[in-house]
Amino acid sequence: MIPTAVTLSRASTTGWIGLGAMGHHMAINLFTKTHAAHQSSSSGTPSAAPSFVICEQDDARADKFVTDLRNKGGAELAQRVQRAGSGKEVASLASRIMTMLPSTPQVESVYLDPSTGVAAGLPKDEEALHCDADAGASRRPHTILIDGTTLNPTAAMKVAKEIHEKSEGGAVMLDAPVSGGIVAAEAGTLTIMFGSPSPLATALAVPMLQRMAREGGVLPCGANGTGVGVKVCNNLILAINQIALAEGLALGKSLGIDPLLLHNVVNSSSGQSWSSRVNSPLPEVPNSPGSRNYTGGFQSRLMLKDVGLALHAASEYALPTPMTWAARAVYDSVCSEGQGEMAGKDFSVVLEWLRTRQKEAVERG
Template sequence: MLSRQVIRAFSSSHKVGFIGMGNMGFPMAQNLASKGFEVKGFDLSEKTLAKAEEMGIKPVQSVKEAVTEVDYIVTSLPRTSDVEQILHSSDGIFENAAENTCIVDTSTISPIAAKEFSQSAQKIKMQYCDSPMSGGVVGARNGTLTFMVGASSNEDFEKAKIVLEGMGKKIFHCGGPGTGETAKIANNLILGIQMIASAEGMVLGEKLGIDPKVLMEILAVSTASNWCITANNPRPGNIEGSPASKNYDGGFQVGLMRKDLALSLECASAVGAQ
């Protein structure tokens, strides 16, 4: 097995097709380009494509262009149905990417669907690793994301890790296909609860007269400490660069959290969890 040092030395020769350059995907693609990966990027937004070129990412006008003649395909899409379309459409990945292409899907989708996508990829000699991330927009910009990876083999995981290390700090092999999504859904179920509680607590404290920054500092070192308090505080001005301090612009959308919580309910129902 190649050492991590050797793997990193090879990173500049890898070609990546990046699909979905939104609030999370764009800085992820930018980090890959800045670390020597040759990145082609596709997004439905022409404005995003124009910005991509300025950041060293080659913009392309179709999924087909993005997935041909690359070693890796990274997807960052909102929903299971979006990933399914990108994989199975006539101009999509399965029809146009070469054998042995590694698909690194960072979307948060159904674990059941992720297993099916992995099986379909194996049949045509590709690798599909469900690799959802955590860390928010700030983590995406800073290259400090955590990735949770479901892979068919340790070899597939090690291959995916080459590109994931260009975008994140901690990469976990959770197990077989679908386990990365399982970890992410469990994380976001807990996160959703923490976000609500953190926002309610901050509002209550401020209305009762405590300085919100003082309250944040107290909560950060007390039993209520969590990521929503220390890194993504909901009070504007408490943390520089957070969505709250930018008029709540460019953060994780409420609609996507609703989607993730719905996925957690679907999974709970499927396994009989009460």
């Protein structure tokens, strides 16, 4: 347990579950900006000062988070952080909770496990959250839950529905996956697409999300499940684009075309994309993944996961997705390359995978 120097008030406490590579930076931004907003408010009172709860199974991650939070936000902020042991405990302590987890199974467990889940810790009768917006709701919730995980859209809808039913409307849940990677998470310039059950839930969630996003980067997508649905569709397109770019660049080199010349022509022509402009695998392009040996960025193993989510969603609607199946096969092979060293590299490393396959084919004759 990380000791806190204050007594927690649930109404003014924000909780965070999952301090991985993305969650670490996102939570630091949310906590520091929430704390700073209170300090700069002339109407703030000591009793209303925000407090914070974290839940992370890895002790080293939890300790590093508090250290980094202290370095960025000061000792006073760090002293207002308590560590909880489960989603259930977080829900009993905090009225605003965000989660950032690996995938669907973890989300279902953290929220719905009957012994340790968030739903099990939600209060039966609690003071409603304050909201300046008049959203016309018959009942104002006492808890706002935001999940930033990229998971199966159907599962996102199911979890949100169960939370609503188990809390009898006392808790509302949004799915709010993010785009921009670790660099944007640290800078607080993420793009966040969210699905929300109501205008009131949106009004309660947006101020939190804005503290982690770029200006104009908090994007409403519709009802529960649509936020993660948009993210999955986006990453389906992105995976295919990145593979197509790699194939074009590899063919260009085989044809004797200067890689940087081809890069510039593509970005002035109809073949351009975010992958070609921002995520080039070429080491000749400054500040590209290729120029830093594919370290950082969006890992290949995560792209493989997201492509799998897209295929699962498409299968529920009998939608043929031949290019997505091909992309899955490619990234499955990328992540299995050698000792799996490419799995943790930026997904633009698919160019190196293609070159390896080409070299093997030439050697075989």
